[in-house]
Amino acid sequence: MTEPLGLDINTPLGHDLNLTVFKPQISNHKSIVISSATGVLQYYYFKFASYFSELGYTIYTFDYSGIGKSNPDLSHLKKNNIDLKAWGENDQTAVVTYAKSQNPNHKIIVITHSIGGQLLAFNKSMPQIDTIITVASQSGYWKHWKGFERFRMFMFWYIMIPTLTPLFGYFPAKKFGLFENLPKQMAFQWRSWGKRNDYLLSDFNFEDLQFKNFNKNLLALSFPNDEFASKVAVDWLAKQFVNAKVDRRHILPEELGISDVGHFGFFRHQFKDSLWKMTHEWIEQHS
Structure with a gap:
């Protein structure tokens, strides 16, 4: 692998x-675009990207508008009016298009984390x-969770975002140790979806969305003890890809002899010989 x-x-x-x-030393003619979770810097995915680059893949990571290196400073964030739709229709689309333009003969694999899958x-x-x-x-609909997690999601949608976002001019997630700060319109739209059982379909007609236009192989992964992605919430999103060949896997750590994964663990280097290896083998079989 050459230097990133x-x-x-x-x-x-x-x-x-x-x-x-x-970029790999020897290409396998496949490119991977990694679409991050909400407010997670692309840097978080670098070890995962390096591993797959060493296997021959060309990898693209990026920061959404208003996040990390795609945001000059706090004053720009306060003026940023981008929403979730634009994160998908503009940002994620632009990166996939760029990846294909750089290597027209490559197979394009998109790996999404959390909200990255919604943006599809x-x-x-x-x-x-x-x-x-x-x-x-x-889906981020708050009733997909139980117990304390449901209460936490309720507080997030109904109290934190509507109270703090107008006060700061952006959602100040970093002040609470959550993730990177978020553009205000993105946060408001996210909140609007999270309050409704049909989530983003509360704002958009299914026929106008891109879910139905993917008719190839899709692997949808979830894990127990994920406080941000319950099994039923992941099931909901996977079902929106009505024409895809969906391989839905809720992976129990004991099946692979690994520790708990949770919401962020998949991309940690400790899983290179288990989850990452499994992912590479799946891609080889399905692309």
Whole structure:
């Protein structure tokens, strides 16, 4: 693997997105685009990206508009009016399109973490995608959780976002040790979905979304003890890909002889010989 390359690409909406490209020494003619969880920096996925680059994949990570290296500073964040639809229709779409333009003969694999899978609903580059893997990608409807997790989700949608976002001009997630700060319109739209049992379908007609346009292989992964992606919430999103060949797996750690995975564990280096190896084998068989 060569040294990762950082670069900015301009998007149709006119703002720049920061990408990091991991190029292998010998290519297997497959590219992977990693679409992050909400407010998670692309840096979090670098070890995962390096591992797959060493196997021959070209990897693209990126920060959504308003996040990390795709946000100049706090003053710009306060002026940022991008929403979730644009994160998918503009940002995620732009990265997939760029990846395909750089290697037109490559198979394109999109690996999503959490909200990254939801954004596929708006990804206009869906015809360019050959394979999808969703990792703990889910509906955020608060009643998909039980007990304390349900209470926590209720507080998040009904108290924290509507109270703090107007006060700061953005959602100040970092002040609570949650994740990166979020653009205000993105946070408001996310909250609107999370309050309703049909989630993003409360805002959009299914026929206008991209879910139905993917008819290839999709692996949908979830794990027990995931406080941000319950099994039923992941089931809901997987079912939206009505024409895909969905391989739905709720993985019990004891099946692989590994420790608990939770919402963020999949991308940790400790799982390179288990979950990462399994993922590589699945891609080889299905793309």
